[in-house]
Amino acid sequence: MKRLFRIVLMVGSSRVVPPLVVGFFFLLYIGVAFFTDETLVTLIAFTRKSIVLAAILALIPLNRALCLLRETYMHLELRRMLAGKTGDNGAEYFDEVVELPVSSSFPELENRISAMGYKIRRTENVLAVWRGISSYPVRMLIIAGTLCLFAGVLITTTSRTSNRYMVIEGNPFPTSEGTGSIVERISLSKSTGFILLRSLIMEVASSGSWGGKKSFEIYPPSMFGGAFVYPRYLGFDLRLQFSAPDMPDGYEAHHSLNVYPPGKEDNEVIPGSPYRIVFSTPEPDAGSDRYITYMTGKVPLNFKLMKGNEVVLTGSTPGEGEFVRDGYRLAFPNIRRLVVTDFIRDYGVLCLWAAGLLFAAAAIIWVPIRLLFPRREMMFRYAPDAVWAYSRSEGGARRHAGVFHEALDLIDGSGKQKVEDRMS
Amino acid sequence: MAIVYKMIPHILASFGIALVMFRGFSGRRSVVALTSIAGFVAGAAGAVVLFRVYRGTIPFGVIKTALGSGFLILWGVAVGVMYRSTGRGTAFIGGERFVDSSYYAGICTVISSMVAGAICMSRLPVADSSVLKVAVFVFGGGVLACGVVFAAKILEKRLPAAVTVTQSGMLAAVMAFLLMSSSSTLRLDLFSPLSMKVMKGIHDFVHQFMESILIPDHLFVQPVVWKYIGYLFGKGVGFWGGMIIWFTPVLLIVLANQLERLPSVAHVRQGAQRRKLIFAAIEARRFRLVIPMFSVIVFAAAAYQSSFPSVEYWDPKPVPVTANQAGEIFIPKQGEINLEDGKLHKFLFKQGGREAKFFVLMTPAGKLTVVLDACAICKPDGYGQAEGSVICYYCITLIPLETVGKPGGCNPVPISFTEKADGVIIDGMTLVNTWGATVQSTARVKEGGK
Numbered sequence: 001m002k003r004l005f006r007i008v009l010m011v012g013s014s015r016v017v018p019p020l021v022v023g024f025f026f027l028l029y030i031g032v033a034f035f036t037d038e039t040l041v042t043l044i045a046f047t048r049k050s051i052v053l054a055a056i057l058a059l060i061p062l063n064r065a066l067c068l069l070r071e072t073y074m075h076l077e078l079r080r081m082l083a084g085k086t087g088d089n090g091a092e093y094f095d096e097v098v099e100l101p102v103s104s105s106f107p108e109l110e111n112r113i114s115a116m117g118y119k120i121r122r123t124e125n126v127l128a129v130w131r132g133i134s135s136y137p138v139r140m141l142i143i144a145g146t147l148c149l150f151a152g153v154l155i156t157t158t159s160r161t162s163n164r165y166m167v168i169e170g171n172p173f174p175t176s177e178g179t180g181s182i183v184e185r186i187s188l189s190k191s192t193g194f195i196l197l198r199s200l201i202m203e204v205a206s207s208g209s210w211g212g213k214k215s216f217e218i219y220p221p222s223m224f225g226g227a228f229v230y231p232r233y234l235g236f237d238l239r240l241q242f243s244a245p246d247m248p249d250g251y252e253a254h255h256s257l258n259v260y261p262p263g264k265e266d267n268e269v270i271p272g273s274p275y276r277i278v279f280s281t282p283e284p285d286a287g288s289d290r291y292i293t294y295m296t297g298k299v300p301l302n303f304k305l306m307k308g309n310e311v312v313l314t315g316s317t318p319g320e321g322e323f324v325r326d327g328y329r330l331a332f333p334n335i336r337r338l339v340v341t342d343f344i345r346d347y348g349v350l351c352l353w354a355a356g357l358l359f360a361a362a363a364i365i366w367v368p369i370r371l372l373f374p375r376r377e378m379m380f381r382y383a384p385d386a387v388w389a390y391s392r393s394e395g396g397a398r399r400h401a402g403v404f405h406e407a408l409d410l411i412d413g414s415g416k417q418k419v420e421d422r423m424s
Numbered sequence: 425m426a427i428v429y430k431m432i433p434h435i436l437a438s439f440g441i442a443l444v445m446f447r448g449f450s451g452r453r454s455v456v457a458l459t460s461i462a463g464f465v466a467g468a469a470g471a472v473v474l475f476r477v478y479r480g481t482i483p484f485g486v487i488k489t490a491l492g493s494g495f496l497i498l499w500g501v502a503v504g505v506m507y508r509s510t511g512r513g514t515a516f517i518g519g520e521r522f523v524d525s526s527y528y529a530g531i532c533t534v535i536s537s538m539v540a541g542a543i544c545m546s547r548l549p550v551a552d553s554s555v556l557k558v559a560v561f562v563f564g565g566g567v568l569a570c571g572v573v574f575a576a577k578i579l580e581k582r583l584p585a586a587v588t589v590t591q592s593g594m595l596a597a598v599m600a601f602l603l604m605s606s607s608s609t610l611r612l613d614l615f616s617p618l619s620m621k622v623m624k625g626i627h628d629f630v631h632q633f634m635e636s637i638l639i640p641d642h643l644f645v646q647p648v649v650w651k652y653i654g655y656l657f658g659k660g661v662g663f664w665g666g667m668i669i670w671f672t673p674v675l676l677i678v679l680a681n682q683l684e685r686l687p688s689v690a691h692v693r694q695g696a697q698r699r700k701l702i703f704a705a706i707e708a709r710r711f712r713l714v715i716p717m718f719s720v721i722v723f724a725a726a727a728y729q730s731s732f733p734s735v736e737y738w739d740p741k742p743v744p745v746t747a748n749q750a751g752e753i754f755i756p757k758q759g760e761i762n763l764e765d766g767k768l769h770k771f772l773f774k775q776g777g778r779e780a781k782f783f784v785l786m787t788p789a790g791k792l793t794v795v796l797d798a799c800a801i802c803k804p805d806g807y808g809q810a811e812g813s814v815i816c817y818y819c820i821t822l823i824p825l826e827t828v829g830k831p832g833g834c835n836p837v838p839i840s841f842t843e844k845a846d847g848v849i850i851d852g853m854t855l856v857n858t859w860g861a862t863v864q865s866t867a868r869v870k871e872g873g874k
Contacts, residue, residue, distance in 0.1 A: 039624075095688075097690075353637065
């Protein structure tokens, strides 16, 4: 059973798997590129729909998980060997293994190796020596990072769902089940951070079923009802009243205007009529924040009333107000901030973030260990008529090999001397 | 004389391939010599057949596919040798006997020589020449191959015996010479299309990645941070990404050679003997680096040749045009400019502070086409015309003339127009709107989302 476990572990955690899978997807990417320019999006869509492709992609996180087990198993086995707790040969854990046909142990060896800065542990028939810090924790971090990365890619690719809603000041907070409490306030302000230029807060009032007051910010995005609240774009909700000489009954409705950044045009078609109104917000004064109008809530609007392709009238209002000319009436009695928000249900995001943290931690730890304190180990196992010597290093291999070879020469020389002494 | 000048890179490449093959299969020189010549002639003859049977892009596509496949194999081999060098006790299973055989040497040599021969023949006007002239070309190619192979054999014998090459090093060198050879032919060049695909791939990947980890849009992010993100959408990333993909396999082979474990000498009890063995192993490892390192230089030459092709493009100055009362632009077919001469003709239309550059071209199929002087992906640096293709100045991608007028990729954005007996009519509003909707938004993205 133990042997079977080892075989499964070795095959499943093979280093060949990730490059093979990545290579396979790369070839698929090239193949898809022959047929469409949206290659990556198409490949993601294929993987999302195909169980086979998803299963192939899943081989990487599975491989990494098994690799974590294997590394831990090998690390523990190595420690057991060095502690003299197992009689296994364990040659696969070492760079060099040599059998010397000499008997007995050599106190002189301990002194010599100790003088070279190695630490020594002696058990009944094993002499273990080492120096430096093992890279095992870093390897675990890297493997765990890769596991999280590809698990995140897999989860995101196969299960991500996204719903886009308008979060409007004064309206109920939209949820997939219906609507929640009222959005009390949406505020955009300058941020003092290194990364974010502006901070956005959507404050939602408390209510009985909804719970306490909640606020949603930009990054990291808050979770709500199992979905990340991901603000995308800014705009305004406009209550529009319109009447024209040929439309005396008038028209009234709410419209969402996507007019940022300033200068961007959005147009609203008046249903059942030839009329169309094109809106935009003017550029603010030089030196002002481009989104100052959103911050203050005072929204000057430029508008252009079109009848077919003909411009009937143009004008602007400093905010909420009314505009009347030539029998046309345009009124904006209410303008409120809105945020176009994606509600994203995707737990892969957490894995991707975790991967980033793990890789960063691994890099911070690995560099000094590898440069300054690489792990170097030797083990001498004494049998009645032979000495088995093992050596491995995670850095500084040439110097360590020199020490190892010198130790072997010492054992060999002392062993022969003892034989000669006995014979004489 | 011009033909001889054109052939120089291909002769050098064939010579290099033969030289490396002789050294790589040093025990099988006669097999290598024979298969080199036979392969070259077969490749040249095959290319002639392809170019005479299929017109347009197909023959080039076949040769490019062969080159692309070879490059992918090189990548696979490079990853494999890296895996073998860095793994503890890892080895590939079987195949050693076949690799040592004459069959293997012959197959490798014949395939590489065939591709070299086909590339060489693609530089010659074989599609429209008489059969006799083509036969002379193929025969000349055979004679040339004989000369090149024997010259390579003589030089190889004079090289120091210590300079050896691994199978992976040999593959890297052969691919380097083939790519150098192909980069001197605009329509066989791989590096520029690779850079363009990398640019698009990275653009898509970064976009997807940022969406995946829910990075806020640029309006919330400090301009300096967005500037750095913007670098990932620029031309530089395509070029440097292409360089990474271009050089990585050969550098992996170099690295794998350096990371190869030295032989265990722990069983040797004489220090001097141990040092001698280690030194010999290190020295052999250094000499094995010579050919892969030389391949790096050849790869660099190919990339340079591709990035700065020695071709002069037809790129006329845009002629200003205006619209009539109905907003229509009329361009006569004949006049100062002959729209039907097979050359691209550029025009500039300005209206109300907005402008659009476009060109009119008659494709080899005899069909007039009107397109923007820009594509939907790159910054609008415009196009120039070379033999059989137009080139996007921004990403140096070649667009075959046959496909100009079709949308997608780096093709110039097509514009709807009406063809009359005496000219073409284009709607001015459609023209500036198309320019505004596609090109200007692309330009903003390329400038870092500002």
